[in-house]
Amino acid sequence: MSTLVFLETHDGEPTKGGLGLLSKAAALGAGDVSAVVLGTGVRDAAAQAGAHGASRVYVVEDDALAAPLPQPRVDALEAVVAESGAENVLFAASVLAADVASGLAARLEAGLNWDLTDLRVDGGELVGTRPALGDTVLVDVGWTSTPRIGLVRSGTFDPVETGGTAEVQEVSATFREFSTQARLVDHLQEESSGPSIEEADVIVAGGRGLGGPEGFSMCEELASALGGAVAATRAVVDAGWYPYSAQVGQTGKTVSPKLYIALGISGAIQHKVGMQGSGTIVAINKDPNAPIFDFADLGVVGDLAQIAPKLTELLRARQ
Amino acid sequence: MKIAVCVKQVPDATVHKRLDPATNRLDRSGEGALNATDVNAVEEALRLKEASGGEVVVLSLGPEKAMDSLRKALAMGADRAVLVSDDAAAGSDLVATSRALAMALEREEADLVLFGQQSSDGDGAVLWAAVSDRLRRPMVSQVAELTVDGDAVKGKRQTEFGYDVIAAPLPAVVAVSDAINEPRYPSLKGIMGAKSKPQEVVSLADLGVDPGDVGESGSRTTVRAVAPPPAKSGQVKIEDDGSGAEKIVDYLAEKRLI
Numbered sequence: 001m002s003t004l005v006f007l008e009t010h011d012g013e014p015t016k017g018g019l020g021l022l023s024k025a026a027a028l029g030a031g032d033v034s035a036v037v038l039g040t041g042v043r044d045a046a047a048q049a050g051a052h053g054a055s056r057v058y059v060v061e062d063d064a065l066a067a068p069l070p071q072p073r074v075d076a077l078e079a080v081v082a083e084s085g086a087e088n089v090l091f092a093a094s095v096l097a098a099d100v101a102s103g104l105a106a107r108l109e110a111g112l113n114w115d116l117t118d119l120r121v122d123g124g125e126l127v128g129t130r131p132a133l134g135d136t137v138l139v140d141v142g143w144t145s146t147p148r149i150g151l152v153r154s155g156t157f158d159p160v161e162t163g164g165t166a167e168v169q170e171v172s173a174t175f176r177e178f179s180t181q182a183r184l185v186d187h188l189q190e191e192s193s194g195p196s197i198e199e200a201d202v203i204v205a206g207g208r209g210l211g212g213p214e215g216f217s218m219c220e221e222l223a224s225a226l227g228g229a230v231a232a233t234r235a236v237v238d239a240g241w242y243p244y245s246a247q248v249g250q251t252g253k254t255v256s257p258k259l260y261i262a263l264g265i266s267g268a269i270q271h272k273v274g275m276q277g278s279g280t281i282v283a284i285n286k287d288p289n290a291p292i293f294d295f296a297d298l299g300v301v302g303d304l305a306q307i308a309p310k311l312t313e314l315l316r317a318r319q
Numbered sequence: 320m321k322i323a324v325c326v327k328q329v330p331d332a333t334v335h336k337r338l339d340p341a342t343n344r345l346d347r348s349g350e351g352a353l354n355a356t357d358v359n360a361v362e363e364a365l366r367l368k369e370a371s372g373g374e375v376v377v378l379s380l381g382p383e384k385a386m387d388s389l390r391k392a393l394a395m396g397a398d399r400a401v402l403v404s405d406d407a408a409a410g411s412d413l414v415a416t417s418r419a420l421a422m423a424l425e426r427e428e429a430d431l432v433l434f435g436q437q438s439s440d441g442d443g444a445v446l447w448a449a450v451s452d453r454l455r456r457p458m459v460s461q462v463a464e465l466t467v468d469g470d471a472v473k474g475k476r477q478t479e480f481g482y483d484v485i486a487a488p489l490p491a492v493v494a495v496s497d498a499i500n501e502p503r504y505p506s507l508k509g510i511m512g513a514k515s516k517p518q519e520v521v522s523l524a525d526l527g528v529d530p531g532d533v534g535e536s537g538s539r540t541t542v543r544a545v546a547p548p549p550a551k552s553g554q555v556k557i558e559d560d561g562s563g564a565e566k567i568v569d570y571l572a573e574k575r576l577i
Contacts, residue, residue, distance in 0.1 A: 010480055068483065070448060071458060095461050095478040102448035103458075105413055111539025112413045112449075115442055127543060132442070133336045139343075140544040151445070181457035182491075185473070186484035198479055202576075226577070244463075244477065244498055251356065251436060251497050253479070259576045273442075280574055282567060284559075293556050298570050302559025310564035315577065318568070 001031040001126065004058070004086035004147075006077070007049055008097055009037055010068075014045045016199050017092030019052045020157035025090060026053025027160070030121040034058060034084055035166065038076045040066045043168070050166030052159055057166040058084060064175045067184035070099035076173040077104050083171050087146040088126055090119075093154045093254070094198075101151045111143040114151040117277060126150075134269045135276060153277060154198055155256035195229045197246060202228030203257045205248060205275070206236060209264020209285055209304060213241035218308045219263055225315040231255065233271050249274035263304050267292025284308065320373035320467065320489075322364040323429035325420060325450070326357040326392060328385035329440040336440065343542040344410055345440055353388040357435035360495050361392045362502035364433050367467055374398050376427055380408060380419055386518055393513035394505030400516070401427070405523040407530035412538035417449035419533050422526040424454060431472065432456070434494040447494040457487035460494035 003025045007018040014037070025033045034056040035049035046057040060076040077100065081089060089104065091097040098114070105112035118129035126148055128141045143149075197203055204223040206216050219230045232242035234249050248255055249271040256277035263284055265271060268291065275281070276295060283296035284304045293299040300307060330336050334349040353361075364375045377392040379385055380403045389400040403423050411419065424432055432454070437444040451458035462474035463482070472491050476483045477498070505513070523530050531537060557566060571577045 068478070068480075069485070070460075071451070074452060095476075098445050099448040099458070099460055102413065102417075102445035103452040105539075106417050106449035106452040109414055109539065111541075112445065113540050114445060131548065133338070133345075133440075135548060136336075137338065138546050138548050139338075139542055140546075142541045142543045143539060144541055145539045176455070178455040178457055182459055182485050182487040184483055185486045188475075188482040188484070189480070196479060245479075245481070250439075250442075259571070280571075280576060282570070284563070284567075288558075295551060295554075296556075297551075297554055298567065299554070299556035300559055300563045300567060301556070302563050306561075307559055307563045307567070311567055314564055314568045318577065 001088060001121070002084065002086050003031065003033045003088040003090060004081065004084055005033065005035045005054070006089070006091045006097060006100065007035045007037045007045060008092065008094055009039055009042050009045050012041050012044060014048050015092065015094065016159060017094065017154050019048065019159035021090055021092040021152055022049060022052045022054055023160040024119060024157040026162065028119065028121055032056070034086065036077065036080050038065045038073050046166055046168045050164050051161050053162050053164060054166045055164070057168050058171050059168055060171050060173050062173060064180055068096050069182055069184060070096055070103055071179035071182060072175050073100045074103035074107055075175045075179050078107055079173040080171050081108065081147055087148065088150065089147045090150045090152065093151050098151060101149055105149050108147060110147050110149050111145060112149040112151065113141040113143070116150050116152045117156055119150065119152070135273055154254050156277065197229045197231045197248065197253060197255050200229035201257050202226040202259045203231045203255055204228055204261045204263065205231035205233065205265060206242065206263050207233040207265030208235050210236070215264070216242055218304070222261065222308055222312045225312045228257070233265055262292055262296070263308055265292055266290045267295065320367065320371060320431060321376070321427070321429045322367060322373060322431045322433060323376045323378050323424055323427050324360050324364045324392070324397070324433045325446070326361065326377050326379050326389065326435065327354045327438050328352070328379065328381050328388035329354045329438060338545055342410070343545055347382060351384060351388050353391045354435060354438050356437055356497045358502045359497045359499055360433040360435040361395055361397060362500045363465060363495050365396045366500065371467065376401060376429065378423055378427065379403070380416060383520060386520065389518065390513045391505060393516045394509040395503060396509060398516065400518045402520050403526065404520050405530070407523055408533045410535045410538065411533050412540045413445060413449055414539050415533040415537035417446060417453055418537065419523065419526065419528050421450050421453035422528050423521065424450065426526065430489045431467070432492045434492070436495065436497050447492055451492035454492065456490055456492050458492040459485045459487055461496050462493050463496045463498045465493060465495060465499065
């Protein structure tokens, strides 16, 4: 069973999600594992792919792939899948990767399973695990033809360096006329300090219980003491307390840090689906009946204005 | 400008969602509603029509009762509804759904095809990309601001790394984010008027879709098993007695998280 992992790059660097998925694919121990990198100036990413378990890296360098747009990537992947004969094509979910995976599924008449939180090989078949219905059930999903396309929930697998090297194979692609019609005309970088919430090992998230936008300074200080990033619920983003880029949940981002500290978050299902993959969840909320206590590992019922600054102070004192 | 908005009927938020144990498909027998983020797409289409004229068609694939949900879009102001409904299409996955939907869209020849952000039942947020590949049209997704200027669209696309502004010539496919607008509520007049607006139910045969290419036979994915998620263990809940912060630090240290 040969597997191809789409390694998304940002400024020439592979994303953590892509490297984590590559490590997982290698750990499945089910046949050849290759990576594919697409773009301009992405050859250096090939070395990292080797270090994370790929035996081969397919590289398509083309100006048509310079901007982070999905449609030319479908053309390039079509060529790489044909060249490699890959039976599994796996993607770590992102705004870009989801569109590429879906476009490729239509192009190749291939099955796409999304939101996977685990992968395994069972009786020679690839099986994915997908939480459904607000994560109240776990569904084992399969594919009835090849290639099998899988989109894995972001942050599901941690990168593991195995120290190998990958053979680099250049592939050229032809681009369809419609694929290159959308053009990037501007990029507006979000003002951010510290790690992005998808990449962070620690997230401090704030909800309505913060009382107002000024409450986020508590989150920021606690996050800075932990070397983490700040996230927010939909309610407070809608209220304009914090930028949308930090929104976690059904209509925001899905994160799975090692530690998720929820300040003043009730834990509605819309938020839960975006963060329940976190390693350890600590919640502080004054409402003892808040749903977040049903799935927090450590729940503290109390006034966060008292607890959070004290926690920051204690953590700083330990450093 | 002719705008087609792809929408979906999903179980109403108040309905307890379950999988039918016989088919492993979502039980759709209860009350249905128009998928919440599709309402943003309908709203955006109406705003574009109000600014520059044209027609707004809502289009869906689903059981016949899905027309009840499409009427909400008509009540908001959409001009007509097209529902592709066929028993042979039940259980369609992404490849199969995108095929049927693309055929229905080919028939409409819209200048702009809009999608909402995500379906609340299947958590899918990918359909537009498959459909645009089948239609061979440029596509922009996660659009938080959309402008149409002459024969081109410009979308401000929200990604993990900030905003990308993407331009594409019409005809095009655009998936909007739910941050794009605050949808209107249908007025009483709109609700009354919706009943008399054109509501067409079309079959796969009407679209020239081979029934073997949709439904389970046209799908490439399968559900193998369904199980409850493992229960969480070792949860601790404490009341803060003034030592809450210390207890958190102790807990994190014990877990080797700090």
